[in-house]
Amino acid sequence: MAVTVDPTLLPEIQRYGAFDVAACFNCGNCTAVCPLTGDDATFPRRIIRYAQVGMKAELLASKELWTCYYCGECSETCPRQAEPGEFMAAARRFAIASYDRTRLARTMYLQPILGTAIAVALAAVFAMFMYAAHGPQNGQTLALFQFIPSDLIHSLGVAVMVVVGLAGLAGLATMTHRIARSEGVGWGTVLGSRAAMKRSVAALWMALGVESVGQRRYRKDCEAAQEPVAWYRRRWLLHALTMWGFLGLFAATIADYGLELLGIKATGTPVPIWYPVRLLGTVAGAMLIFGTTMLILNRLQKANRSVRKSQSADWTLLALLWLTGVSGFALELALYLPEAPVWGYWVFLFHVAVAMELVLLAPFMKLAHVIYRPVALFFFALRPTSNAV
């Protein structure tokens, strides 16, 4: 099948970063040095080529886009300083924006000031909406749900989840459809027979367990390609702590809500530190704060070649995660202080607003990779070779 060139694609992707990729002359040094290059030796230059020629459909159907962890080795080796690593990041931003049909992601990426304004405004709207229904601030104990009714938070949370779920699912469906078609994977391939199902379960385990949660290739392949740094500043560890922290807090929040639904423990009731849900939240929070703090430090100091260039999208995500984590911890502190501090209520309001926003914006920002990357890894686990044009 012949494809028609599209000279507008590359300039479009360049708006998402990767200003230098036009200098690429397809020598393949990036492919030679990339720890993730497969046997067909086309990664990552195939993706660059798609962009140069304007093969948008092929680019958006590339699972390989998401196997890259941006170790930066390719950019280091590139004889033309075309920054292939930065290109891959830009291409992922472009993909996130393309999978999203609301065009909100595009705005977030391409208009950083407007994007930040939207983020701040959204948080403010959440806060004001909740504050509009506020009750008294109890000075004796920190009765958070007297201040902001828990029903309101829960309902709002569910509403946000639904919105996010729909937007996320839409993007996910778009991406899955594109990759599946390009890979020639159909329902039959995945569920058609016992063997197929077995293979799919194995691929699912690879994608979600080994790679997403276990971060095997990030940890092994990509870290080997990185410059040596102190262990507690290694990219994979910081990323893993941030991710595990985020997942842990998410799980703790859901569990806390679940416990209330089951009538075991009302949300917001002070419990001892060893109480499982609290313990999970505390540990996860600590991981998230450490992870995001170090990631922010790395970016501020441009500590390694992967973070030499930062987009506002990178800062937005880190800032939201960090604020969620830190405000959550402050809240925990306030809860266990002997006398309820007044600031505890405001921190609570802030925390809930930011957390809501973080979840709500997930499909429209860098965080979207938590849904897209596992899908790509699933297809990659099914068939590691590249899809031929």
Add this chain to the structure above:
Amino acid sequence: MAERRSKPKGADKATPATPATRATPQQPVRGEKVGVYVCHCGGNISDVVDVDRVATEASQLEGVAVARHIMFMCSDEGQKAIVDDIEALGLDRVVVAACTPKLHEATFRRALQRGGMNPYLFLPANIREQASWAHPHSPKAATEKAIALVRAAVAKAEMLEPLDKVRVAAVHRSLVIGGGVAGLRAALDLARQGVGVTLIEKSPFLGGRSVQLHTVFPTEDPARPLVHRLIDEVKAERNVSILTNTEVVALTGYVGDFTITLRTTPRGVSRDLRKSAEAIAACPVKVANEFNDGIDERKAIYQPYPGSEPDLPAIDWATCTRCGDCLTAAGAGIDLNAEPVETRIEAGAIVVATGFDHYQPRPGEYGYAASPRVVTLPQVHRMLDPEGPTGGRLEIDGRVPRSVAFIHCVGSRQIEGVDEPGPAGKLHEYCSRVCCTATLQAANELRKKYPDTAVYDLYRDIRTYGRDQEPYYVDSSKKGVVFMRFANEDRPKVEVVEGANYPLKVTVTDTLTFGAEIEVPVDLVILSVGVQPRDISEFIDMTHAPVGADGFLLEVHPKLRPVESAIPGLLLAGTVQAPMDITESTSAASAAAAKVTALLASDHVEMEPFVAKVDPSRCDGCGLCLDACHYAGAIALQDVEIEEGVVEKRAYVNPVACKGCGACVPSCPVSALDVASWEIDQYKAMIDAITAQPLIAGAR
């Protein structure tokens, strides 16, 4: 104008006393004191060949006075041994068993000369390339072979005769053919080195191909001012006479003394023409304008660009109808009845700078001629020229193309079975070298001039090989030129698409995109046509200048004698020899000029004496050798008085015209011909010497 010299021409100009042409050969004196020197070559020979044994065996041979083996014969020590032995032992022949004669034959000849011997009494035996290097794992057999080679050399050496170089009186003037950048450069260098020059140009205007460009890579200088600076410098030299509209119609003679007949076609226009614009406007004839590569038309009276050299129109007699309208309009300065003028000039050497032609794509090749939107790079050069026919605008149907595809290697690096041979039945298998950078230069210019025009560059391979040329490639990718690479046998297809948004569709299987078939919709396709040899077959017939398989004139040796033709006195400058850019052309031209200067530095030109010789006692004047000879004037029949009052025809060899090829030797039914120092009897002696002892088969 052409100069005449009163000196008579003919065979008598060659110094007659060469042994090769002696009317009655003296009885040859056999060598009786041969010195044999065996070289170790620092182990290159002695690690395999037992040099001590070779020397010992040689010393046993009849006629050998001394045989030695020495570490490096080419060293001062080795050469001194020869000189000392000549003095002490009175050697009369010298054999050096060492490397190929290409390396040190001249060295040893000079050693003989220093020792007071005739240098042609030296003979090399190549026991390195032919023994030690050829048989590194068979030392015994290699030694036997070396001994046999030395035996043969001694046998031949004993029969060598002293020879003298052939000397020719040299005319201290030169002819430069071609008024392009190479010819101009050569003429200027020659004149400044004190050699008179006649510079001829076939067309009515100087400047050649270079003035068709508007800028040159890699300096981005405007082309025409650059060439005109050179023209002005040449014109300022008093020792250069420039003839435009002039070609060579006959050429005789040899190095040092060529006689060339030139035909100058009248310009038809003189300096009296004051109203050239009116004259041109009045001309009713319209033909394709070759200066603009056919993108517009010119009249039969024309001038390629204002300020051309000479700054006068010329009449194209092939299309002029002699209607006289131009004369009527101009009033004066036009002569439609002038006749061509033939002049004879003499020159000691000739610089050939006749240039190249652009490859002309076949109709249908990449859509050429099938669509006016498929053009060649030279045409685009003319369109991008601010002083050109479009004022520097690249426009198709009045619009700047939105999308342009360049295709490289059109008419270059052609492959049998993929490309169709040209009219001469030949493929252009060579790389034209200049088109890659020229293409990128144009691509960059388009991107700069028309940022909204998408530029695609379809190539097989791409090289910007010269100094400061790589930035064109870097620049082009940074400027967003999209490169696609096609395989040798899988060429892009150019199709005309009726009614589509873009009138042309180029389909390419792009190996950079892992073999994806990509369609490129474009408004314009630009073919980067190659360089092809210009048809100078008449000149080649006159001179017998060797031509390479590619159709370009061939040098003697690409590394060691890169600007000399095998025809002595014929030098090559620029693209007559191979595709070159302006830098390379002018370098070659300067080199050719320097060669001419060195050649004509003294009154005489010396040449090797290995030419045919006639034994008049055997020759019966049958004349068969005349048919066998490839070189004009090398053999003739002469009246010779064989007895008192008896005059008969006998073959006579002109040693200057003879190239020593030996083609005449087997043609002679009475074995009266031989090539000096390569004589049949000498070969017989060598064979006898080699077969005198059986070689040990399989010895190790």
